Amino acid sequence: MTAPLQPLLSPRSIAVIGASDNIHKIGGRPIHYMKTHGYAGTLYPVNPQRDTIQGLRAYPTLDALPEVPELAIIIVAGKAAVQAVHDCARLGVAAAIVIASGFGEAGAEGRRQQDEMVRAARATGLRLVGPNSQGLANFGSGAIASFSTMFIEVQPQDGPVAVVSQSGGVAAMVYGLLRGQGIGVRHMHATGNQADITVSELALAVAHDPGVRLVLLYLESLSDPEVLAEAARVARARNVPIVAVKAGRSQDGQRAAASHTGAIANEDRAVDAFLARHGIWRVDDAHALARCAPMYLRGWNASGRRLVVVSNSGASCVMAADAAESFGLTLAPLSDATQAALAERLPGFAATANPVDVTAALLTNSALFGEVLPVVGQDPSADLFLLDIPVSGMGYDVPRFARDAAAFADTAGKPIAVAVWQQPVADAFRQAGVPTYANAAEALSAFSQVVSHQERLRQIEAEGEPPAPARPALPVTADATLSEAASLGRLAAAGMPVVEHYVCRDVDAAVAAWQRIGAPVAVKASSPQVPHKSEYGLVALNCNDPESVASAFAAQTRTLEKMGATCEGVVVARMSRGQRECMIGAHWDPVFGAVLVVGDGGKYVEVLRDTAVLLAPCREADVARALEGLRIAPLLYGVRGELAVDLAALCQLAVQVGDMVHAAGGEIRSVDLNPVMVNAGGVVVVDALVEVAGGSL
Amino acid sequence: MTAPLQPLLSPRSIAVIGASDNIHKIGGRPIHYMKTHGYAGTLYPVNPQRDTIQGLRAYPTLDALPEVPELAIIIVAGKAAVQAVHDCARLGVAAAIVIASGFGEAGAEGRRQQDEMVRAARATGLRLVGPNSQGLANFGSGAIASFSTMFIEVQPQDGPVAVVSQSGGVAAMVYGLLRGQGIGVRHMHATGNQADITVSELALAVAHDPGVRLVLLYLESLSDPEVLAEAARVARARNVPIVAVKAGRSQDGQRAAASHTGAIANEDRAVDAFLARHGIWRVDDAHALARCAPMYLRGWNASGRRLVVVSNSGASCVMAADAAESFGLTLAPLSDATQAALAERLPGFAATANPVDVTAALLTNSALFGEVLPVVGQDPSADLFLLDIPVSGMGYDVPRFARDAAAFADTAGKPIAVAVWQQPVADAFRQAGVPTYANAAEALSAFSQVVSHQERLRQIEAEGEPPAPARPALPVTADATLSEAASLGRLAAAGMPVVEHYVCRDVDAAVAAWQRIGAPVAVKASSPQVPHKSEYGLVALNCNDPESVASAFAAQTRTLEKMGATCEGVVVARMSRGQRECMIGAHWDPVFGAVLVVGDGGKYVEVLRDTAVLLAPCREADVARALEGLRIAPLLYGVRGELAVDLAALCQLAVQVGDMVHAAGGEIRSVDLNPVMVNAGGVVVVDALVEVAGGSL
Known part of the structure; x- marks a missing residue:
């Protein structure tokens, strides 16, 4: 089977329309990146002004190439970009990436041009990324069809993470934050205006990539939930977590998204429900996307929410205990045996209950972390471990601390994180492969996220998928807005437990209904034009004699008449109380x-x-x-x-x-x-x- | 007037009992620091083993000194520390800092020794810091009576911030975080077990220091709220904000605090109320203490919560708008004139509404931030400014961005913050004096804190202080736990609006009460032994005839009798509804x-x-x-x-x-x-x- 979107992610040949010899220009960067990062296919610079570009033979037009390229990167802007899409479609190019902005996000004329590109592409099956896209980059295949400057700023390295984003800025930022933690990134894709290809589609494609073990998404609008649901399904089957930002939570955010990528507003709580349903974890921003990556990538399965805190500062113990509660974690109650074993290793005045304060004795006994961690690690009540080091650096044997923490991380099989704000100390732990955070709150927030996410994924696995959420077609059956009488009737017909009630056309029927019910009733005139009855005095409660039923009936029908509203009868219903x-x-x-x-x-x-x-x-x-x-x-x-x-x-x-x-x-x-x-x-x-x-x- | 706690903060002479020649040892560090940081008083190393210490003449005992020192730093531990306190008290030393741990926080014997030190000190007026204290450091006077390693790790510089903490670790960490932002720190004090001197007292002392413009506190227990209230009063009068962590919010945190500094649990919501009352802003951890310092120190007065976001990334605009809502900020609605002025300066496809997206055009036009900021800065609806730069670095004119932001910060008189994750870029802005955060969420959280804090301080200024909260003495007047009848009576006597009711001793009185009330009543048997009546069937509601009143009276008095509880009469009260x-x-x-x-x-x-x-x-x-x-x-x-x-x-x-x-x-x-x-x-x-x-x- 061909990998999904192969012409975009691993094309055999690429034309760059508007190629530049200057590696610092948008038209020069992709070629430079691909030459540097081992792209093995054929590169065709297209530029009528030059014979060679960055040492490669250049061609004046797309038609002049010796073959039809599988992918075209369209650097040229405006009408030239539209023309290039027409050319690609005509020649049978499989996929094109349109870099230029000024289309769907920028007014009516831009919208028209974008629509024209889409029509031309659809006519021959050409798939489009963009416009207004930073491009796609796959460090697995070396196909770096992206002009991001971040690959100069932070050295790329192929790895287990895929970043798929509508925004090039977010893609670059998440890439940079991950690389700053020493994590390799395989995919960094930006879809821009999503005239054709969406984040969902690319998420589905990268979820299939056997080298990918974590998928991070940034969305401004979601129009194809069924595709994203399929991506989530594929990822779950491979045990690959997906974490997503869906921006535009607020009204102001939605407005900003509309002018950024032409995004259409989604109902935000429905987005929450959709993502939760499919086991995709939602976070708020780009930093949060990158934050949990080190923990996910260790592949730990947390057994629960019971935390052990180990620190060389008593105050950090106190604050971590407070923070644990805020993040829905509990402190593991260490067994007597564990505490006795701790007492043998700790100075006399140190606390052996959890949190475990090894005290400033760490300064003279560098073995303390290495001795304490295995002891608490074997306690059956302990699920998660925080090593909180607010003070270290000079005078401390930091390399040993990092080795001890890494040894624990490698053997205990349970999640550990380090909280340390001093950069060189943090670097030592990161290089040793231990998830490391600037402070306890961030570390515990990461624990909380990963534990909750894994819980949700286990639920889905245990219960099976929820019923298919595919959108059914629109049948045409009903005929009007419904009055309360009709509404209650429809619900009752569907087998729902509706209060005992009668729809009455005259006073006698209303009184008879009260008698049949044999208890206090509510009298409510029913009209499709007046959905909110109580504001107009159309509800009488606790009527328990013929007079009050009759007078309520009369008053309410008179009111409706005055309002000029249709009366679909008066509902007489049993009064009902609820706990x-x-x-x-x-x-x-x-x-x-x-x-x-x-x-x-x-x-x-x-x-x-x-x-x-x-x-x-x-x-x-x-x-x-x-x-x-x-x-x-x-x-x-x-x-x-x-x-x-x-x-x-x-x-x-x-x-x-x-x-x-x-x-x-x-x-x-x-x-x-x-x-x-x-x-x-x-x-x-x-x-x-x-x-x-x-x-x- | 002598400055408060002058012998601790600016002593004329200091003895170091247990002084060491090794500057890496606890007994060596304070002397080394004071020699390095310009302490102008006299230093007396006390050590019976050596003639000189770090080039200074050493003395065998405290008694051998040529004068009675104003301050003694007691490095020796255990019984020797207790003896040293006795010696200081006997000689008339003004203040002593006890560094050793193993006292009040470590069991009964330690507690006894700590009490002995306090008794000895009180007898002659000697003031004590500690035990279990890292010591005090005042870079204004050069009196560095502290053994913190952090002064080697991060170069000290005198400045406008005072850090006062029970924990030495927190003090060091906050110091380090502040210095990492280029902020100078004058005071860094750790009080440890607070056998005598508390964080509150030191807070009061540093609030008086004319060089201090921000006070940051870490507390594990609060036993002298009236002193902290006085510190807040002094600070408010000088326009010096106080931000505090009070750790031990959770039960686990309180338990950890007890074993750390022997802290006694405070009722946490009362702590909240106390701090809010006095205009002290409460935050959760040491990072949060340091986070807002750059913004407080600019001395800005925020006029409101209306934010302008300027970014070179549309996605950052969307996420910042979302985050603004989370932090209780709104987006400023820019005037037509402002938007027209923006349109002249921005590329055609850029957004001129707020958030302002200058787009990737920033790469080719480095002047954009500098042109846009003054335009939005003059809009009367704008209170706060976020410059959010998720992508920059190589190829961008970062020094110019920093200059432009600094010029705005210096002239606009309104708060601005920068969000940037790339370290070298962040450093450029920090060096230019612009408050800089790793991401928009942190920046907006800082805005939100400073604006809310200033609002609270203005309220206190406008309304005057709340009535004095001083603790009155315990009068002895009442005589028992109160039944409902007595409770209602007491409230009525105090002029409170109590429901119409009668306390009835017999059935006739109860029925007469119902008649007098002339409406449905509640009947409730009243006993000091049964405070929760409804669980025992001692409440009958909606009685509206003599029979139901009488039968409720009879049933309830019978029930009380069976329970063997005193009956203080039956309350017959008007039924009352509330909206x-x-x-x-x-x-x-x-x-x-x-x-x-x-x-x-x-x-x-x-x-x-x-x-x-x-x-x-x-x-x-x-x-x-x-x-x-x-x-x-x-x-x-x-x-x-x-x-x-x-x-x-x-x-x-x-x-x-x-x-x-x-x-x-x-x-x-x-x-x-x-x-x-x-x-x-x-x-x-x-x-x-x-x-x-x-x-x-």
Whole structure:
């Protein structure tokens, strides 16, 4: 099988359209890089002004080449770039990278030119990277189709990391940060405006590369989640973690992204849900992308969150214990045997409980770290190890500390990290292959990320993949925005637990409904034009005699009449209480499909915002896990002598709502159930609003 | 006036007891440092083995010196250290620093020896630093009574920062981090076990030093808040910010602190409240202490939180916009005039809205930052400026960028920070005096801290200091733990709005009370032995006829009888609803005095934990500000058509509760009002529990 995107990542021949003899110019750098880093294919500089470029024979036009190149790097700008794409398409070039900016991100005319390039490319199957791209670089094949200056700044070295980014700046920065930690980088790709090829596609391609063991992504917009999901699948099968920044979390960020790469805004909590679903870990910025690489690359499998801190400073012990709590780690309770073994090795006044303070005695006994680490390493309650060294340098045997830590890292099989701010000391540990951070907070944040990420990946492995999230087609079935009566009817028809209610057309029917229910009722006039009834006095609660039912009916129908709104009957429903009022909502997102929201309900749902977001379809276990993160979670599990609510029923209902919106494939815009009364004995939907895509019907 | 702690910070003469000729030993380093850094007083090495030490005449004993030294550095350990303290006290030495560890932090015998040193010192007025101290260093006077190796590692330079720390490791680390940023450090003091002199006292002393413009503190325990409050007062008057770590936030951290410096646990939220009250900014670790120093030292006064981002990377613009939101900053909306001026200077495809992306055009036009900064600098909506440079180095005119940023920093009078990860580039900006961070998140976190800190300091200046928090003496007035009846009575007597209620001794009285109230009532049997009534069926709600009142009375008194609990009558109280149920509590803390808690109330208060903590006495404005941070705050201000609740009444009640516990000076252990029914028309206390210090009465 051919590797995916082979013409971009390992082309047999490359034309550089707009090649330069000057290795410091954009047209000169890729050729220079490829000559330096062992590209084994054929390079064709294209430049009508010169016979040779950087010692290679140059050609005046693409047509003049002795063969059709597999890849073209288009350095020329504006209309010349558009023409070059036409030429590539006509000749049957397999892939082209358009470097120039000033297209889709820069107004209507640029957008038009970008569209023209895409049309020309699609006509003959030419694949396009860019425009507005820094290019692609594969240090495995030597195909450095990139003009990044960072390869001069920081010496490249092939290695296990792939960086795929919309932004060339981020790609270069992550590359530089990784190389600064001594980590080799194989792939450094920037997709720019993504007129054709996306970060998702390149992620899928590099996930297949057997030399890649970690994939780092930077996205400004996500339009092909199914491709990224496939990349995640391939990576999981190979045990390759993917970490991603999806920028544009804030409104200002989305606006900035639109003017940067023409990015279209994604619903941010749906992005969170999508990435979590597929086991891709989301971080906030380029630094965070690079931060955990040393730990992932050691291939450690953390057995848990119980941390041991070893330091030569008591204060660092205290602060690390505080920080552990902030990052969701606990301190491992060392066994008596471990503490006794520590006591033999430590000075009398040192602490043998965890954190382990070897004290300033380290200055006179350089063996202390090397003696202590194996002792705590064999304690069965210890999962993670932080060596925190706030003071060392001159007078300390730093090379020995680094050797001892490396020996532990190589043999213990459990994660260790070092926190040290002094650069030369840090370098000693890094060169010894120990993950090293400037301070304990960064180290513990890295532990927390890697442990949580591995937990999520194990969940996916254990439970199997969630149901297929592929976007279904749009069926055309429904016919209108739904009133509450119709909404409740639709939910009941789908088998959901809806409150006992009757849709009444006249006063007699309303009173009869109250009698049939045999308990206090709510009376609510139902109109598709008035979704928010209580603000207009269209809800009467606790009616428990014929007079109040009748007068509520009369008052509400009169109100609707005055408003000129259609009345689709008056709902008479049993009053229902919940140990807790929850909400379940779902809506249709054009990128992610059905997005499910579950959480605390009631009238303040928008203010208190204690909700979780998932993509549908999903399983009850997925909903249960999402509920765990809510502030009200303890109330659902039962506190102060209360029974736990019927979580299974709540999760089942949420799954049903998600399935309904998913199956409707966009026909249902949104479903909003609030409140859902939640009790130990079950759940019941009391209020519902369904919006359908009126225009398409 | 003599400067505070002058014998420690600027002694005229210093004896080193246990002096060494080897400058790499603890007994050799202080002498070496003082000779190197220009100590102008007299140095007396004390060592019975040698005639000269490091070229100075040595003396066999303290008694053999030609004068009584002002300060003694006691290097010798164990019993010899105790003896040296006795000698110093006997001779009338003014101050002594005990370096050795193995005392108060190391078990009963150590504790006993430490107490003996303190007794000896107190007897003659000798002031003690330590034991278990790295010592004090004042580069203003050259009195380097410290053995820190960090002065060899990183060249000292006198400057505007004072570091005062219980931990020598933290002091050294903060010193090193500051010096690494090119910042001079005058004071670097470590107090160790604080048998006598505390961080608070040294903070007060350095706050008086006219050369100090920033004070950084590390505390593991705080036993003398009134001294630290005085230091804060002095510092505020001189416009000197104080930033502090108080470690031991977590339980594990407190345990580690106890074994490190014998620290006694403080109630952490009271620490927060205390520091906020006095305008001391709390951060989490040593790195955070050093992080904001460059920004504080520029002396900028930020006018607000509106940020302008300038970058040569579009992606950095997007991520900085996202990060701004995370740190509570907003993007400044640049005026049309500013944007037009930017458009003249920027390439056609660059963004002129904020964030301002100067694009990769920076590579060919090195003037861009210098042209753009003054334009955005004059926009009245701009308060803060971030220059974010993810890619530069070779091929870029970095010296020019640094000059342009420095010129802006010097003239604009508004805060600017640079984010750059490439070390040589960062160094260029630092050397030019521009606050420089490894990434945007750190820079924006620093902005956020400095702006918030300055806001708090301005509040204190505008409102005057909060009422004196001095700890009153313990009066002896009350006589028992209080039942609900007594609790409500006590609150009513103090003028608090308590629900209408009657304490009834028999059924007839209970029924009469219901009649007098004329509305549904709650019936609650009141016993000092059963503070949590509802769990024992001792609360009946919504009784609205003689039968239910009578049967509740009978059932509850029977229950109490069976439990063998005293009945102090049955409370019959008007049923009361609240738009919101809040809680107000206060308790007596042995260090901070009256601690006030206000927040969301009801039965889930312990689970949902939406509360704020203040120290009492305080003012209504202080309570109102604390309430702003609650998750339920928007509900108090009125949402979804609801009126705002009577915040003034809520704040007034909280102040009253705080005052009551404060005035009782420890006699009242705690007051717990939950729920306090809060409505637009006022507040009313429905349920109350007062605990008094039974043992002292």
